[in-house]
Amino acid sequence: EVQLLESGGGLVQPGGSLRLSCAASGFTFSSYAMGWLRQPPGKGLEWVLSLTGSGDRTYYADSVKGRFTISRDNSKNTLYLQMNTLRADDTAVYYCAKDYGGNSGAYNFWGQGTLVTVSS
């Protein structure tokens, strides 16, 4: 059974940093691209970043470029999201998600989400 478990969310001040983790199990982690997506309270879904199974290519939304970094440790089956220079409009539930296959951009498994609140 595929499981994705996010952690690391919480309250942070504007300009601060936070690191999210996503522990994966139930599939061959290194074989699949992974992504981080977010959903501001009461709003729609937004793709944020993704990277290939080997981690050699990363893709970013313009809204987070230069501030957020996605990485993975395939030996630990874990995906990371380093968030720096956080802004109020980064407030959202952050989901890690497994790509369907072939770096398609379709996500067939999602974690339960972790809430990041940026506020003073």
Next chain:
Amino acid sequence: DIQMTQSPSSLSASVGDRVTITCRASQRINSNLNWYQQKPGKAPELLIYAASSLQSGVPSRFSGGGSGTDFTLIISGLQPEDFATYSCQQTYSLPLTFGGGTKVEIK
């Protein structure tokens, strides 16, 4: 960026109804269109990928169609567990973008 526009933004329907949700892309995206279902407080779940392919485990009352710029999600015979928000997503080009969602409520 490719803009995805869903309609309606919400609808009320009864158990057993046939429900149609549409999604329009601001430019041609071939069949690079997925549909997700999301219930309150839960993560999205993939229903349909590549416009018309049913994700494993999804009931056959869900179907998707379309190509180019116009797409539909049809629920044939709405069930109580189908009351949720449905969102389309294009994977034709980066950034990946989603529609604003359609909330299906009980009439």
